[in-house]
Structure formats: C-alpha cells, structure tokens
Amino acid sequence: MRSTEEIVESLRDALAGVGVVLPSLGVDPVTGASKEPFALVDLGRCNVRTAEHLTEVLRSLPAGETLRARVRQVNREPKPR
DSSP states (O other): OOOHHHHHHHHHHHHHHTTOOOTTOEEOHHHHSSSOSSOOEEOOOOOHHHHHHHHHHHHHSOOHHHHHHHHHHHHHSOOOO
16 A cells, blocks of 8 residues: 555646646645544645646546546556556
C-alpha cells in the first residue's frame, strides 16, 4: 500500500499533466500526525483561474461507464516503482 505522501505526489503529477497546479495540495497535518491509518489529503486553496481550469479539465473527461472503464484499465496497468 502506498503512503499518503506518495498518493499526494501522484495526484500532483496527474494534475500537472493536465495543466492544473494546486499550490496548497498536501497531507492534512492533523490527520497525518494522528494514529489514523489513512491521513486526509488537503486539496487546499486555489485562485479562481485554477478552479475554472480544473472545472474545464473535469468536464472534458468521459462520463459514466466510459470513465469507469478507463479507470479500471489504468488500475490494471503495472505501476512504476
């Protein structure tokens, strides 16, 4: 299982791949320091331009079953280590 930090980095890379930068993206410090098995990911704050761009990117994704099929395909692909 990957750590929360690794997942945050993966999310940061994926967002950067579509031109979205969330400057405050990180591991929530409160849950990250607790004994909870899974810390929360803090998506943080962004400016209106970034929020608008993120909305455009999300709306450009295939909907419904097409997206689920793509997610399943990606999840089956070997992960680089």
